[in-house]
Amino acid sequence: MDDLEIRKTGLKVTAPRIKILDLLQQRADQHLTAEDVYKLLIEEASDIGLATVYRVLTQFEGVGLVKRHHFEGGQSVFELDRGPHHDHIVCLDCGHVEEFIDEVIEKRQRSIVKEKGFTLERHALVLYTHCSRSDCPNRGD
Amino acid sequence: MDDLEIRKTGLKVTAPRIKILDLLQQRADQHLTAEDVYKLLIEEASDIGLATVYRVLTQFEGVGLVKRHHFEGGQSVFELDRGPHHDHIVCLDCGHVEEFIDEVIEKRQRSIVKEKGFTLERHALVLYTHCSRSDCPNRGD
DNA sequence: GGTAAAAACGAGAAGAATTCGCATTTGTGG
DNA sequence: CCACAAATGCGAATTCTTCTCGTTTTTACC
Ligand SMILES: [Mn+2]
Ligand SMILES: [Mn+2]
Ligand SMILES: [Zn+2]
Ligand SMILES: [Zn+2]
Numbered sequence: 001m002d003d004l005e006i007r008k009t010g011l012k013v014t015a016p017r018i019k020i021l022d023l024l025q026q027r028a029d030q031h032l033t034a035e036d037v038y039k040l041l042i043e044e045a046s047d048i049g050l051a052t053v054y055r056v057l058t059q060f061e062g063v064g065l066v067k068r069h070h071f072e073g074g075q076s077v078f079e080l081d082r083g084p085h086h087d088h089i090v091c092l093d094c095g096h097v098e099e100f101i102d103e104v105i106e107k108r109q110r111s112i113v114k115e116k117g118f119t120l121e122r123h124a125l126v127l128y129t130h131c132s133r134s135d136c137p138n139r140g141d
Numbered sequence: 142m143d144d145l146e147i148r149k150t151g152l153k154v155t156a157p158r159i160k161i162l163d164l165l166q167q168r169a170d171q172h173l174t175a176e177d178v179y180k181l182l183i184e185e186a187s188d189i190g191l192a193t194v195y196r197v198l199t200q201f202e203g204v205g206l207v208k209r210h211h212f213e214g215g216q217s218v219f220e221l222d223r224g225p226h227h228d229h230i231v232c233l234d235c236g237h238v239e240e241f242i243d244e245v246i247e248k249r250q251r252s253i254v255k256e257k258g259f260t261l262e263r264h265a266l267v268l269y270t271h272c273s274r275s276d277c278p279n280r281g282d
Numbered sequence: 283g284g285t286a287a288a289a290a291c292g293a294g295a296a297g298a299a300t301t302c303g304c305a306t307t308t309g310t311g312g
Numbered sequence: 313c314c315a316c317a318a319a320t321g322c323g324a325a326t327t328c329t330t331c332t333c334g335t336t337t338t339t340a341c342c
Contacts, residue, residue, distance in 0.1 A: 012338055014290060034329080049292040054329060056290095070211060072265070075328065089254065092262055100253055108246050109268055113230065118270040121233055124213070125266045127250055129259040153309055155319060175300080190321040195300060197319095216299065 009063040016052050017060075024066060024080040031088075031097045033075040071097075071126060087124075091131035093138035098131075150204035157193050158201075165207060165221040172229075172238045174216040212238075212267055228265075232272035234279035239272075 006013050006021060019041055024032070032040075038053045057078050060066040067081045071090055077097075087105075089098040105125070113120040130138045147154050147162060160182055165173075173181075179194045198219050201207040208222045212231055218238075228246075230239040246266070254261040271279045 012289060014337070016291070047292085049294095051293075051330075052291060058330090070213060072211060089257070089259065091259070098257070102249055102253060105246050105249050108243055108249075112241055112243060113268055113270055116230070116239070117273040118230065118232070121269045121271060123266070123268045125264070127254055127264045128262045129254055130262060132258040153318065155309070157320070188321085192301075192322075193320055199301095 031077040089127045094136040172218040230268045235277040
C-alpha cells in the first residue's frame with residue numbers, strides 16, 4: 001500500500017491520506033483540483049471532508065509528494081510528483097493538459113536569472129493553446 | 142489626456158476609466174493589484190468603487206489596454222500593455238518584479254506547440270527567485 | 283493489547299478575491 | 313439639450329481556500 005510512502009514523510013498514516021495518495025497514484029497522468037479529488041473519493045463511498053482534502057494536498061505538497069499548479073482561472077490543480085520537472089500545455093477549449101520538458105528553455109531561464117545575480121527558486125511555464133485532439137470542441141471556430 | 146486612448150477602444154469616456162488609465166500610465170513600470178489601484182485612487186480623493194476598478198481593468202484587458210498576470214498567491218496583477226510581449230521574474234522575498242524577453246525561449250515555445258499540431262494562443266512564464274537588491278529582506282537567511 | 287498524549291478529522295464558519303444585481307448617475311448621438 | 317443606453321457605486325453573492333473546534337484516530341510506550 002501507500003503506508004510506507006506516507007510514513008517516510010513523517011506524516012501519520014491516516015485513512016484520508018492513504019485514499020488521496022492512492023487516487024493520485026491511480027491517476028498519475030492527470031491534473032486534478034481539490035474538488036475533483038473530493039468528488040472522486042465521495043463517489044467511491046469514502047467519507048471525507050473537502051477541508052481535509054485541501055489540508056492533505058497542501059501537506060503532501062510540503063513534503064514533496066505532490067505538485068500544485070496555478071493555471072489560468074479558478075482552482076489550483078494537483079498532481080503526483082513523479083520526480084523530474086516538467087512544464088505544461090493547456091488547451092483553452094477543452095482543458096486538456098499535456099506535459100513537456102525542454103532543456104533549452106530550462107537552461108535559458110537559469111542564465112537569465114544568473115545574469116542578474118539572482119537565484120532561481122522555481123518557475124511556472126504554461127503554454128495556452130488550441131489543441132487538435134478529436135474530442136476537443138475547437139473544431140469549427 | 143487619455144480621452145482619445147479610451148475613445149478609440151469604443152468604450153465610453155468616463156471619470157473612473159480616465160483615472161485608472163492615468164494611474165496606470167504614471168506607473169507603467171509597476172505591476173498593481175486591483176486593490177492597489179483602488180487604494181491609490183482613494184488616496185488621491187477619487188470617489189471610486191472597488192467593483193468598478195475590477196470591471197474597468199477587465200474591460201481594459203479586453204480591448205488590449207492592459208495585461209493581467211496571475212503570479213503565485215492571491216491577487217491578479219495588472220500593468221499597462223506597452224506593446225511588445227515580456228515575461229516576469231518575481232522575488233519571493235520582497236515581491237519585486239522584473240521583466241525580460243528571451244527570443245530563444247519564445248521560439249522554443251512555438252516549436253514545441255507546433256510539433257504537437259496545436260496552436261499557441263499565449264503563455265505565462267514566471268521565474269520565482271531570490272533577488273539581490275539592497276532593500277530585499279533576503280540578506281541573512 | 284491497553285492507554286494517554288498528540289495529531290488529524292469533518293463540518294461549518296470565516297476569509298480573501300472577484301463578480302453580480304440593482305437603483306442611480308452619466309456620456310453620447312441625434 | 314434630450315432620451316436612452318451604458319456605466320457607476322454599493323452591498324450582497326460567489327468561488328475557492330483556510331480556520332476553528334469538538335470529536336475521533338494514531339502512535340509511542342508500558
Ligand atoms: Mn504535470
Ligand atoms: Mn510586466
Ligand atoms: Zn482542446
Ligand atoms: Zn527581493
